[in-house]
Amino acid sequence: MSTTLQPGAASGEKERTPPAVPLPPLVELQGLSVRFGKREILRDLTASLRGRSIGLLGPNGAGKSTLINTLLGFYKSSSGSAKVFGYDIATEVRKIRGLVGYMPENDAFISKMSAVSFVRMMGELSGLPADMALERAHEALFYVGLAEARYRPLGTYSLGMKQLAKLAQAIVHGPKLLILDEPTNGLDPSARQRMIRMIREIRDGKEMRIVLCSHLLRDVEDTCDEVLILKQGRIAHYSNLDEERRANKRFLELETYGVNGANGDFTEAIEKLGCECAVTANRMKMILADGVETRDIFRLAAERQVRIRRMNFRRDSLEDIFLKAMEG
Amino acid sequence: MAIYRRNYKPYAGTLTQAWSRCFVLFRYSRRNLFRSKFLTGAFVVCFFYPLVCLLLIYLVHSATFLEQIGVRNQILAIDNEFFFHFMAVQGVLAFLLTAFVGPGLISPDLANGALPLYFCRPFSRAEYVLGKSSVLAILLSQITWIPGLILFGMQASLAGPAWTWSHLWIAGSLVLSSLIWIAILSLLAMALSAWVKWRIVAGALLLAVMFFGAGFAQAVNAVLQTESGHFFNVAYLMTTVWNALFRVDTVHPIPVVQAWIALLVYCAVCLGLLMRKVRAYEVVR
Numbered sequence: 001m002s003t004t005l006q007p008g009a010a011s012g013e014k015e016r017t018p019p020a021v022p023l024p025p026l027v028e029l030q031g032l033s034v035r036f037g038k039r040e041i042l043r044d045l046t047a048s049l050r051g052r053s054i055g056l057l058g059p060n061g062a063g064k065s066t067l068i069n070t071l072l073g074f075y076k077s078s079s080g081s082a083k084v085f086g087y088d089i090a091t092e093v094r095k096i097r098g099l100v101g102y103m104p105e106n107d108a109f110i111s112k113m114s115a116v117s118f119v120r121m122m123g124e125l126s127g128l129p130a131d132m133a134l135e136r137a138h139e140a141l142f143y144v145g146l147a148e149a150r151y152r153p154l155g156t157y158s159l160g161m162k163q164l165a166k167l168a169q170a171i172v173h174g175p176k177l178l179i180l181d182e183p184t185n186g187l188d189p190s191a192r193q194r195m196i197r198m199i200r201e202i203r204d205g206k207e208m209r210i211v212l213c214s215h216l217l218r219d220v221e222d223t224c225d226e227v228l229i230l231k232q233g234r235i236a237h238y239s240n241l242d243e244e245r246r247a248n249k250r251f252l253e254l255e256t257y258g259v260n261g262a263n264g265d266f267t268e269a270i271e272k273l274g275c276e277c278a279v280t281a282n283r284m285k286m287i288l289a290d291g292v293e294t295r296d297i298f299r300l301a302a303e304r305q306v307r308i309r310r311m312n313f314r315r316d317s318l319e320d321i322f323l324k325a326m327e328g
Numbered sequence: 329m330a331i332y333r334r335n336y337k338p339y340a341g342t343l344t345q346a347w348s349r350c351f352v353l354f355r356y357s358r359r360n361l362f363r364s365k366f367l368t369g370a371f372v373v374c375f376f377y378p379l380v381c382l383l384l385i386y387l388v389h390s391a392t393f394l395e396q397i398g399v400r401n402q403i404l405a406i407d408n409e410f411f412f413h414f415m416a417v418q419g420v421l422a423f424l425l426t427a428f429v430g431p432g433l434i435s436p437d438l439a440n441g442a443l444p445l446y447f448c449r450p451f452s453r454a455e456y457v458l459g460k461s462s463v464l465a466i467l468l469s470q471i472t473w474i475p476g477l478i479l480f481g482m483q484a485s486l487a488g489p490a491w492t493w494s495h496l497w498i499a500g501s502l503v504l505s506s507l508i509w510i511a512i513l514s515l516l517a518m519a520l521s522a523w524v525k526w527r528i529v530a531g532a533l534l535l536a537v538m539f540f541g542a543g544f545a546q547a548v549n550a551v552l553q554t555e556s557g558h559f560f561n562v563a564y565l566m567t568t569v570w571n572a573l574f575r576v577d578t579v580h581p582i583p584v585v586q587a588w589i590a591l592l593v594y595c596a597v598c599l600g601l602l603m604r605k606v607r608a609y610e611v612v613r
Contacts (some may be wrong), residue, residue, distance in 0.1 A: 030551055066404045072448050074608040094346075094450045102448035108441045112360070123440075124352040126449045129345030136339065296449060327441030 002193030023050050024086075026177065026209050027071060031080030033061075034070050041066045041232040044080065049211075051240065051323070053203045057322060058230035064213045065105060067230070068179055071104040072102060083178065083238050087165040097125070101175035101208075105182040111155030115141055117156055119169045125171035142196065160191035167198070171208070178202060180212045191218075199223045221284040237325035244321065250293040252294070254284040255310040256301070266306045270297065281310075308321045332462070349451055353459030354466070361463065366429060371467070372510055373420045380476035381414055382482060388485040406483045411498050412574035414476060419509050419566070422468045423538065429467065429529030430517025433460045438525040457518070457602055464514040473506035501573040509566060512591060515598035516562070522605035538563055555581035557569040559590050566591065 027049040042063045055062045069075050071084055073093030082089045110118055116137050124135030141150040142163040144149045149157070154165060163183060170178060180195070183199065186191045192298040197241055200223055216219055220227055229237040256266070267277050267284065273296060274289030294311070301308050387393060388404050437443055446456055470497070476522055480499050484492040518535060521530035541560050548557030558564050558581060568580045568587040580587075 043416060068608060072608070073442070074447065094452075098450040100448060104441070104448075106441050108443075109447050110436060110442050112436070119355070121352060121356050122449070125343070125446060125451050127346075127349065129342070132339070132341055133597055139337075164449055166445075171336065171602065173394065173449075174337070202336060205336055207336065211496060247544045286386055 018252075023052060023209070025050050025083075026054065026085065027211070028083040030082065032067075032070070032077055032082045033079045034066055034075055035078035036075075040078075042077075043199070044072065045082075045233075045235055046236055047235055048228065048229065049238075051209075051224070051230060052206070053199075053210040053212065053224045053226070054077065055224035055241075056211060056316075057217065057220055057226040057227055058215065059238070059326070060215060061136075061232075064230055065181055065235040065240040066216075066233075068102075068211065068213055072097065072100065072179070083301065087266075090323030094217055099172065099176040100179060101170035101177070102179045103163075103170040103183055105185060107162060108166060109154040109157075109162060112153055114151050114153055115146055115157070115165050116150045118162060118165065118173050122169040123172040128173055136172050136174075137168075140172040141165075143171070144168045145194065157290075159186045160188065163187060163191075163195065167195075169201070173208075176208060178208045178210045180210065182214055183212065184214070184216060196222050217318045217322055227318065227321070230324060231326060236320060239321065241318065250288045251313065252286050252288055252297070253310075254286070254297070254308060255304050255314050256282050256284065256308055266300060266304045269300045273300075273328070279315050338356070346450060350455040350459035350462065353456065354462045354498045357460060357463045357472070358467075361429055361467075363471065364586045367425075367588075370425060370428065371471075374409070374425065374471040375381075375475070377417050377421070378471075381479050383484045385479060385483050385486065402523065403505060406487070407495070408498055409576055411476065411480070411502060412570060412576050413504055414479065415472070415502065415570060415574070416567075418475070418506075419570075421510060422472055423513060425467065425471070426464060426513040427516050427531050427534045430464055430514065430534065431521040431527045433440055434518050435521040435525050435530055438522060438605070443606065444608040452604050453603065456606060461514045461518060464517065465510055468513065469506065472501045474511065476502035476506065491496045501575075504574045505570050508569060508591060512562065512566065515595050515602070519598035519601040519605075522602055558582050559586075562591075562594060562601070566595075 025048050026062050027047075029045040029047045029049075032042055032045040033040060045067070056067065058064050066075065070077055071082060071089055073089055073096065077090065085099055087093075087095045087099075089096060113121070116134075120130075120133045120137035123136055124130055128136060138150070141147060144167050146161060146168065149161060154162065158164060163185070167180075167183065170180075180199065184195050187195060196219060199210065199212065202208055203223060210223070212220060212223055225242050226240050228235060229236070248308055267279055270277055270284075271287060273292050275292055276287045278285045296309070298308070300306075337433055360490075384404060388406055437446070443456075445454065477499060480502060482493075517530070517534055518592065520533045520537070521527065524530050524533060541562055544559040545559070545561035545564065548560065549555060558568075563586045567581070568582055569591065570576075570583060571578050571580065572584040582590075
């Protein structure tokens with residue numbers, strides 16, 4: 001039985017300090033497995049996801065959509081359990097569904113209905129009274145940018161507009177959790193930017209928490225603060241991106257040129273501050289010690305007449321994290 | 329609240345009762361149905377025969393008028409056979425209406441992948457089927473047992489209490505026979521449309537089940553020298569049950585109990601098919 005994963009644990013990185021005000025767990029997985037016939041799609045998933053915006057990453061067939069569908073009660077787990085907002089998916093799925101807005105990956109609409117009727121009906125099915133559902137359907141369509149087209153039949157919409165209509169129906173009833181399955185699928189770059197901006201706005205509004213499932217690293221990097229990487233139905237990595245980013249800020253790359261021998265003094269001086277250094281010719285890589293800032297590096301360089309040609313923080317991109325997880 | 333404000337706000341108002349949400353589907357589906365002028369016309373046509381029956385009942389009780397036109401007032405008896413024929417005609421119309429309406433209820437949702445959007449809400453598959461079938465149930469009720477009861481009421485008011493008490497069972501037969509037929513038609517239409525996901529094909533398939541079913545039944549009977557082929561003929565089974573309910577004397581090769589059981593089996597199979605197909609996502613094993 002695997003242990004509960006905390007951010008960074010799967011990659012074997014050092015434990016990080018928890019955020020100041022930790023959010024209550026959004027999704028808790030306890031040895032969750034899902035099997036379709038003889039195929040095991042999800043295998044013994046154990047994790048506690050707490051982020052405001054959680055990205056589910058993985059190559060095609062890793063089990064991302066299956067995990068979402070299982071959390072929504074569409075698939076039965078073959079063993080283990082899962083909770084969403086503390087509600088068990090096996091016994092309290094109706095309560096979970098009452099708190100969730102779901103934007104599916106594939107086309108999902110009723111072609112002859114106008115967008116406003118469609119979103120209104122979905123609002124009513126979520127429990128909104130008819131008049132309130134109509135008002136909120138208009139608001140949701142305005143919010144996603146379909147105000148002008150809201151009386152048109154959904155069958156006449158472009159792919160990007162259909163994605164926006166799906167988002168509108170997912171938020172019309174004011175859910176506490178928004179599940180987005182490949183929200184930028186098939187969008188052109190500007191439509192993708194609009195979608196990402198909207199997801200960020202929703203995230204920053206702090207009214208909803210988000211689970212975003214995508215195989216596009218950029219989408220997850222742009223919108224999520226935690227990432228769960230799945231590989232062949234298992235958790236390959238789970239980390240807090242904000243913390244990763246903060247941690248990576250301490251890793252500095254320098255390129256210098258100066259008086260012969262000055263670089264040696266410079267390196268020694270930096271090491272005296274408690275930083276770890278690796279030098280190759282005029283290039284230095286260092287991990288800054290706690291309390292050491294970049295201005296200290298500039299000061300030491302000025303004192304030793306070392307000119308800094310280039311300085312940048314090296315940060316692991318999500319791509320690096322993803323590739324490491326895939327290799328592991 | 330001004331709708332032009334482009335910001336998101338959560339909903340903090342009251343929610344409707346969970347049991348009432350299947351009527352949302354009923355409302356939207358019914359509204360969509362009556363956008364079709366053809367359907368509206370067909371629906372109106374379904375009331376012609378009840379109107380004729382109403383007129384006949386009135387005329388039978390109008391002795392003066394019958395004398396004026398020189399017709400004996402015993403020419404038409406308003407009895408169980410009269411209501412059986414009423415049900416037979418309205419039953420055929422109900423079938424034709426179902427063939428037009430039924431397949432359009434579920435197949436568009438399946439074809440457009442809309443089911444995950446229904447079921448990701450606090451809304452179950454049973455409620456979905458109930459909501460969709462209520463469209464057919466109410467539509468078909470309006471042309472079968474409701475006008476049937478109106479006719480019965482008219483006859484009862486004109487014939488007096490003695491006739492009413494001695495024929496009260498006809499009212500029960502009208503309701504029961506209609507409900508069975510409505511259940512069979514609704515489930516069959518929805519199961520077929522869920523299976524093929526294509527409205528036109530589902531409509532054709534429903535017609536095929538009825539007409540080819542009858543032909544197949546005859547072929548089985550002729551080839552195997554048996555009467556068991558009638559089990560493939562839903563209309564025949566229904567007529568057998570209706571004959572028993574309206575106490576019409578006819579000889580049937582299939583016992584009424586077996587016809588009842590066969591109809592229930594049809595209903596169960598259709599329900600099973602629906603429950604298998606009406607899912608958010610189909611699992612490929």
